[in-house]
Amino acid sequence: MPRAIVFDLFGVIASTQKPEDVARIELIAGVDAGPFWEAYWALRKPYDAGQSATDYWAAVAGRLDVRFDDATVRRLVEADMDSWTNMDPAMVELVGELAAGGRTLGLLSNIVADLVPIFEARHGAWLAHFKVLAYSCETGVAKPDREAYEIVAGRLGVEPQDCLFIDDNEANVLAAREAGMRAEVFRDPGQVRALLAV
Structure with missing residues (x-):
């Protein structure tokens, strides 16, 4: 025992994230889903260990060779947090x-x-x-x-x-x-x- x-x-x-949550995040990100989720998960461990959301999403954008403006990052953070509740x-x-x-x-x-x-x-x-x-x-x-x-x-x-x-x-x-x-x-x-x- x-x-x-x-x-x-x-x-x-x-x-875990529901399909509608995934679709919402993809819509906000506005990039191809395959590379997006590869970057999302590949870079997640530092975020889990205390990295800021700003730095995490900047890293994701860098991996994808795009730029997320401040408003997009705020929307991504909100949608991401909602997807895990x-x-x-x-x-x-x-x-x-x-x-x-x-x-x-x-x-x-x-x-x-x-x-x-x-x-x-x-x-x-x-x-x-x-x-x-x-x-x-x-x-x-x-x-x-x-x-x-x-x-x-x-x-x-x-x-x-x-x-x-x-x-x-x-x-x-x-x-x-x-x-x-x-x-x-x-x-x-x-x-x-x-x-x-x-």
Whole structure:
């Protein structure tokens, strides 16, 4: 039985970007979708680790050999932040059940600084179930860096081997295992219940 359960946020409890969110961002950017998303993801890790939105979008524009004016950057930031604020009600319900059952919960998320206050304002009620919220933009370390897992375990007051980690990204799961955690690739709430016999 794990002493602590650590969840990823996006793709596990919170939803990934919906098609309409993707289309909105593409429309604002006004560039070919393929190269845009390649640049968006390739340059994301520094943004997750605390880089400013202005510098991130300048880097994306540079990779694409275009220029986003200030108004476009503001619209891109707004659309990008909005695209990451949806959640899975079934997983939120499960988090509440685990907390009510006395489980120690941690959240380990690669998340940009601009999104944190927006997300917490919308979802503070269920985020309060977590003993630790380890955000990459605050720690300066993004998954799959080993230190990210050590930080969340340390803040929970346990060793990595005392944690069950759930993430939708296989690379993050493999890195968690290398750090000593029991870790599984997320499929659905039923899988988590089975792992914990909830």
